[in-house]
Amino acid sequence: MEFGDLVTISPLIAAVLTAAAVLIVDLAWPGRDGPAIGTALVGLAITAFVTIQVGVNQTGKYFGNTQRSVISGTVWNDANVNAIIDSGEAGLSGWRVWIDADRDGVLDSGEKSVLTNSLGNWSFSDVVAGTYQIRVVQQAGWARTTPPVGYYTVTIASGEAATNRRFGQRRL
Numbered sequence: 001m002e003f004g005d006l007v008t009i010s011p012l013i014a015a016v017l018t019a020a021a022v023l024i025v026d027l028a029w030p031g032r033d034g035p036a037i038g039t040a041l042v043g044l045a046i047t048a049f050v051t052i053q054v055g056v057n058q059t060g061k062y063f064g065n066t067q068r069s070v071i072s073g074t075v076w077n078d079a080n081v082n083a084i085i086d087s088g089e090a091g092l093s094g095w096r097v098w099i100d101a102d103r104d105g106v107l108d109s110g111e112k113s114v115l116t117n118s119l120g121n122w123s124f125s126d127v128v129a130g131t132y133q134i135r136v137v138q139q140a141g142w143a144r145t146t147p148p149v150g151y152y153t154v155t156i157a158s159g160e161a162a163t164n165r166r167f168g169q170r171r172l
Contacts, residue, residue: 097134
């Protein structure tokens with residue numbers, strides 16, 4: 001099963017599933033001892049439970065669709081401490097960047113984090129719309145040059161990309 005597939009949940013209901021949709025439908029009709037449950041699962045996202053009965057209208061059930069967003073940037077050796085990536089200033093590999101969900105400045109268990117690649121680049125490619133605080137784990141022997149406050153606050157809408165969040169570091 002892939003995104004966009006037409007999925008028959010029962011002879012009575014069919015649904016077209018879109019990106020990261022989960023649809024669980026509980027069906028009941030006269031003469032049945034209990035509900036029949038048809039489940040179609042594609043990706044990870046929102047789950048909704050709806051009980052449908054013959055002759056009863058269901059209201060107040062809203063199904064939405066959202067796109068994941070991207071937050072990305074670079075950690076680099078800001079050798080001349082000017083907060084700009086200049087020619088000859090290389091990215092730093094293996095640095096941990098994280099989303100500080102509770103905004104306490106401490107990388108806690110369960111907070112999303114990634115390591116920079118060989119060019120110093122990092123990316124969170126699966127975030128939903130919202131406001132995030134992005135930080136880097138400071139390593140011994142290095143000092144931050146940018147951002148001045150030590151983190152970026154990023155507000156992002158569905159499907160957007162927030163790029164060029166740069167963490168400058170200088171060797172002590």
